[in-house]
Amino acid sequence: MEVPSRRFLLTGAGGIALSSSLQFGALARPHHAGATAASKAAPGAGSDDDSDSSGSTAGAPSSPADTPVGPLDTEARWAYIADFQTGTVMLQKAADERMPPSSLTKLMTAYIVFGMLKSGRLHLDQMLGVSEKAWRMQGSKMFVPLGGQIAVQDLIRGMLIQSGNDACIVLAEGISGSEDQFVALMNKTAPTIGLTNSNFENVTGWPAPDHYMSAHDVATLAHRLIADFPDYYHFFSEHDYKFNNINQGNRNVLVDKGLADGLKTGHTDAGGFGLCASSDRGGRRIVMVVNGLPSSKARAAEGERLLGWAFANFENARVLTRGQVLQSTPVWLGVAPTVDLCAGADLVLTVPHGWQSRVKVALDYQSPVAAPIRRGEQVGQITISGAGVNDIQVPLVASDSVERKGLPARAVAVLAHYVGGK
Known part of the structure; x- marks a missing residue:
């Protein structure tokens, strides 16, 4: 019938x-400009550290990013800002283009290390040996002693707070036997956690011809670090760390100013100055990635401005x-x-x-x-x-x-x- x-x-x-008292909400989800960009930003010369470099080639003239409330000028060459809970994109600029990730690479290295800790295959107090390769590593350094033994938790702090390239090598060799084998694990893991436009040739972000990530991928990786490893996220928020009688502050100035609780900075000549930061204010968390800025000062100022803009211009509403x-x-x-x-x-x-x-x-x-x-x-x-x-x-x-x-x-x-x- x-x-x-x-x-x-x-x-x-x-x-x-x-x-909600808001009655109705809208998902601000703009199209991905440049999503099909196939060109690679070829890494140039330069060491992967976070000091200013007069030879930096990044930092294009200010041009607008796409946002749901209209174009917004930013000096960053690549940018991506999203809400942690809803995934809503609040700002993006060349977010799916390949870029030299510099020390933002260390977020992927940290993801593998944290996964080993969570599974019990690695322990925070476990001691790892320092090879000559690690000791000779240039750029940002933890200053590991040749032939020394260092606890994993100290190496994590050296990697994330001091941005130590040498710490990354010690971790990679201690876990996988060699940096190359660890890199293979990074590339195998990346697509399983949602990274669609990344390829790694080393564990540090040292310039290499086929080493790249997108700003979107960096934000996805940051989200997975926060969501998958809450027990280890605190390493990103420590303000300084002293090792081998050398004290170094967290290179993420937003953490130092109390505006963010992680994650990482980076710099190479080809990639410019970059920052991945996350902040929780009033129970709402935002993840931001900016890269290609001309100086560490510009990185700090633009990171603070864009993060403040995102919190000020958007809110979360429980619609249903x-x-x-x-x-x-x-x-x-x-x-x-x-x-x-x-x-x-x-x-x-x-x-x-x-x-x-x-x-x-x-x-x-x-x-x-x-x-x-x-x-x-x-x-x-x-x-x-x-x-x-x-x-x-x-x-x-x-x-x-x-x-x-x-x-x-x-x-x-x-x-x-x-x-x-x-």
Whole structure:
């Protein structure tokens, strides 16, 4: 027996009371400019340290980045800012182009090390030996002693706080036997954690012809470090570390100023000055990547400005709560005349301030709904939409089960419908 039905579409802010005082939110998810860029930023000469270099070739004239609230000028050559919880992109500039990652590479080295610690294959107090290769490594240094034995936890601090290239080599050789074998593990792991535009030739970020990452990939890696290894994330936030009677401060000035709790800086002549930072303010976390800046001073100033901009111009709104009743609809041939329809999932959106009134919610389903209905059964979909944003769809489900009427009652109901139009 065919169900007499019609398509029900409820649109607008007035019809549904949502769970946030904002009423409606929009996912700001701009297109990825430059996503298909195939050119590589060829690394040039220069050591992977974070000191200023008059020979730095990066730092193009200021040009705008894409944001949901309009273009925003930034001196960074590559940039990417996203909300940690929702994944919403708030700013991007050449974010999927290949770039020399410099010491941002050490985030991938750290990911492998943390994974070994978490699995029990490595221990923080485990001692690793210093080879001549590690001792001779140039650029940023922890100043490991030739032939010495160093605890893993000290090497991690040397790698992340002091940006020690020598510490990275000790860790790589201690874990995999050689840097090359460790690099192979980095490249094998990268695609499994969502890195789609990265290739590693070393563990330090030392300039190499086919060594690259994208700003988007660096942000993805930072997200995975925070999410996968919360027990080890504290290493990124330490302000200084003393080893071999040499004290060095954290090169991430945003950490030193209390504006971020990690992650890493980097510099080479080809890549310019870069920064990956994350900050949690009021329970909301943002991940930012900037690279290609002309000096360490510009890196600090632009990092602070863009991070502040992201927090000031966007907020997170809980738009839907799983089980939240949104509408009631008639049931065809059910023992109950109506059933409540509710959200099938939670939905938190990152929204620009002032965009709430421009977003619409639509419920799309067949009415009446035919019995029998099971609690949690999808009967339609909720669509969140608005000017300039991609539609977001959430299942619309029945809040309760409704059994079908017995045969005599169904016959009476069908007769009443066709005779009386009920």
